[in-house]
Amino acid sequence: MSHNDCIFCKIAKGEIPSATIFENADFKVILDVAPATKGHALIIPKEHFKDIFELDSDTAAKLFTLAAAVARELKAELKCDGLNVLQNNGEVAGQTVFHFHMHLIPRYNDDGLNITLGSKESDPEELQKLAERIRKRI
Numbered sequence: 001m002s003h004n005d006c007i008f009c010k011i012a013k014g015e016i017p018s019a020t021i022f023e024n025a026d027f028k029v030i031l032d033v034a035p036a037t038k039g040h041a042l043i044i045p046k047e048h049f050k051d052i053f054e055l056d057s058d059t060a061a062k063l064f065t066l067a068a069a070v071a072r073e074l075k076a077e078l079k080c081d082g083l084n085v086l087q088n089n090g091e092v093a094g095q096t097v098f099h100f101h102m103h104l105i106p107r108y109n110d111d112g113l114n115i116t117l118g119s120k121e122s123d124p125e126e127l128q129k130l131a132e133r134i135r136k137r138i
């Protein structure tokens, strides 16, 4: 399914130009137009899924195989020191384009980028209870 007003659907179909680094039947991998660091890439399924909650399992299964391959080639080409995989779902999580995509963000020792997670205290008993609640569903 394709969404007429979706920018990543248009990119997937080649209707909007992009700096494409890989393409197959299922995915297009492009460089982010406003990169967090040099080589910041986006893996975009050609089919329109809004977010991870809508992603079909076949696409999900293929996604990380591709992500690992692209990550290795980014590292080889750019000589980055590390790489973050980031994937935002929902406005509250920072999603701005509502067509599923995965960020691959090469990291360099001196890049000054800060995407460190905060951390809260936890109670071991609460963690166990919560784990059980979720485990029942999976």
Ligand code: AMP
Pocket: 007, 016, 018, 030, 031, 032, 033, 034, 035, 042, 087, 088, 094, 095, 096, 097, 098
């Ligand atoms: P997110 O905040 O996870 O939804 O990320 C959306 C990303 O898409 C941002 O990093 C944007 O810079 C990027 N982006 C938006 N429009 C384009 C475009 N036309 N070509 C390449 N990247 C884009």
Ligand code: ZN
Pocket: 002, 003, 006, 007, 008, 009, 010, 047, 048, 049, 098, 099
């Ligand atoms: Zn779309």
